[in-house]
Amino acid sequence: MNKQLAGRTSERPGAALSRIPAALHGWIVPVAILLIWQLAAALHLVSATLLPAPSQIIGQAFRLLGNGELLQHMGISLYRAGVGFALGSAAGLLLGLSTGLGKLAERTLDPSLQMLRMIPMLSLVPLFILWFGVGEFSKILMISLGAFFPVYVNTFLGIRGVELKLLEVTGIYQFTRWQLLSRVIIPSALPNILLGLRLSLGTAWLVLVVAEMMGASAGVGYMIQDARAYSQTDIVFVGISIFAIVGKLSDSAVRLLEKRWLRWRDTYKG
Amino acid sequence: MASELLVIDGLSKTFSAPAGDVIALSNIRLQVRKGEFITIIGPSGCGKSTLLKIVAGLDTRYTGTVLLNGKPIEGPSIEKGFIFQEPRLFPWLTVEKNIAANLSLKNPQVRQRVNELIELVRLQGFEKSYPRELSGGMAQRVSIARALLRNPDVLLLDEPFGALDAFTRTHMQEVLLDIWQRNGTTMLFVTHDLDEAVFLGERVVIMNPRPGHIRSVLPVDLPFPRKRSGTAFQEMRRLVLNEFEKVEEPLYDVGGGI
Structure with missing residues (x-):
């Protein structure tokens, strides 16, 4: 059944696409957009202040890389996002x-x-500023709060998704509580936990930008905010691209x- | 009495349901010698799985006596291996790790036993495979090896080959007999397949539903390996079937909703 599905899908892409190595398929859309964009800029179809050409943005990126400004902003942003994500x-x-795992904890905490x-996370921003100011502490706290919930919800779901039939087996073989956790519950919940981590990475980024725009003197979010004030649209694009990459x-x-x-896992792989 | 591994006497079990109590087992009496191969057969609802779960220690709410090695059964323990109808392997563990389950393969004794068992259940070459790569019969053999690793006094099998196709089932029955003859493990094998019960059992326990009780226990005095096509086998099969027909009749009278 699986083989049939796999066979059918691998024949589906058009002949033109099959000449490009599969590893590069993800690049087709972005490269095409960049080409059209560059062309439009070269023909002056768009305003250079609102939408600078890709070449100009790349040039700006190299300039910022050269003078170390970009790395400095990235460093502080990665630090905030990293620590916030890790804690959260x-x-x-x-x-x-x-x-x-525990009914008692579920009833009291959940x-x-x-x-x-x-x-909504953003409604807490004013409160956080009032309480903790605009320093690193309040930024990291906000990021960790944002990163917390996706992992929390999905870990809970994953654990509650452990098959009862397998738990019965662990009863027969008399797994200790630790063996039950490390060999059955965690592995079984792992797909959900990893999904939670992925979602939480996304939230960490989102909150990072908000935190850096609400007041900071460094960071990619600050760099974007600052460039906007001086209408340096190319730097804004550099910042956005950093987040994307x-x-x-x-x-x-x-x-x-x-x-x-x-x-x-034995699941459909496309 | 000394050679009795398992003694069941006056065992009854009632399930409480909103619509009223259901007597699942009534006054069950059975003694199993060490090394014996017992098959339990009966229509669905006769309580044969419930009986097995009680012996396994998975169900402790019953009345009566159930003694293993002279001691009452209070819960699951490694003396009682249990094979479910489905293999119930851990999908994230390889074959050898599934067999080891909560024991460590780094322990040389465990390692050696696991290797021996892989050979016994004929799974050489699949040690590192994941359950999804196995056929139904292979997966069930892994679960048998997992149970045997703990050297159980008795192996309880709850329709273990019920989900397999006819050819695989026959093969698995031979594998199980081979294991039994080599290891001498006491077997308590629940099935609803007449041929299977007669092919495997030294004694066939015939159970009757509503309330679940033992109708009769027939010894099968045929040497192993048994030939399904032989007249002696067919005669034995007919004998068990006769018991069954006696079992089924009163059901029709009650108008039982099977």
Whole structure:
């Protein structure tokens, strides 16, 4: 059945597409857009201030790279996002495990957490500024809060998705609590946990930009905000591209883990 | 009495349901010698799986006596291996790790036993495969190896080959007999397949539903390996079938909704 599906899909792409190596298929759309964009700019079809040509943006990126400005902004942004993501997802994992495993923890903690989850993150910004100012602490706290919920919700779901039939087996072979957790519950919940991590990476980026635009003196978000004030649209685009590239890379890293750790899964692979 | 591994006496079990209590087992009496191969056969709802779960320690709410090695059964333990109808392997573990389950393959004794068992259940070459790469019969053999690794006193099998096709089932029955003859493990094998019950069992326990009780216990005095086509086998099969027809009749009278 699986083989049939696989066979059918591999024949589907058109003949033109099959001449390009499969690894490059993801590049077709962005490259085409860049070409059209560059062409439009060269023919002066769009305003250079509103939509600078790709070549100009790339030139600007190299200039910022050359004088170290870009790396400095990226460094501080990666630090904030990284620490915030690490703290938030670790807390999400721990709390998700405890509410997932224990009825008591579920009854006492989950309702409050679900209520907090429904508060739009951005409505907390004024409060955070009032309480903690605009320093690193409030930024990292906001990012971790954003990264917390996707991991929390999905860890909980993953644990509650463990098959009862397998738990019965662990009862017969008398797994200890630790063996049950490390050999059955976590592996079984892993697909959900990894999904949570991917979603939470996305949220971490989102909150990072908000945090950096609400007031900062460094960071890619600040760089964008600052460039907008001086109508340096090309720098705005450099900043946006950084988010796109680093975001994609971090997502690919988690997907690589998925590939490694979830090899055992027997699911449709397209 | 000393050679009795398993003693069941006056065992009854009632399920409470909103519509009223259902007697699943009524006054079950059975003694199993060490090394014996017992098959339990009966129509669905006769309580044969419930009986097996009680012996496994998975169900402890019953009345009566159930003794294994002279001790009452209080819960699951490694002395009682259990094979479900489905293999119930851990999909994220390879064949050898599934067999080891909560034991470590780094322990040389476990490692050696696992290797021996892989050979016993004829799965050489698949040690590193994941369950999704196995056929139904192979997966069930992994679960048998997993149970045997703990050297159980008794192996409880709940329609283990019920989901397999006829050819694989026959093959698996031979594999199981081979294991039994080599290991001497006591087997309690629940099935609803007449041929299977007669082919495997030294004694066939025939159960009757509503309430679930033992109708009769027939010894099968045929040497192994048994020939399904032989007249002695066919005669034995007919004998068991006769018991069955006696079982089925009263059901029609009650108008039982099977």
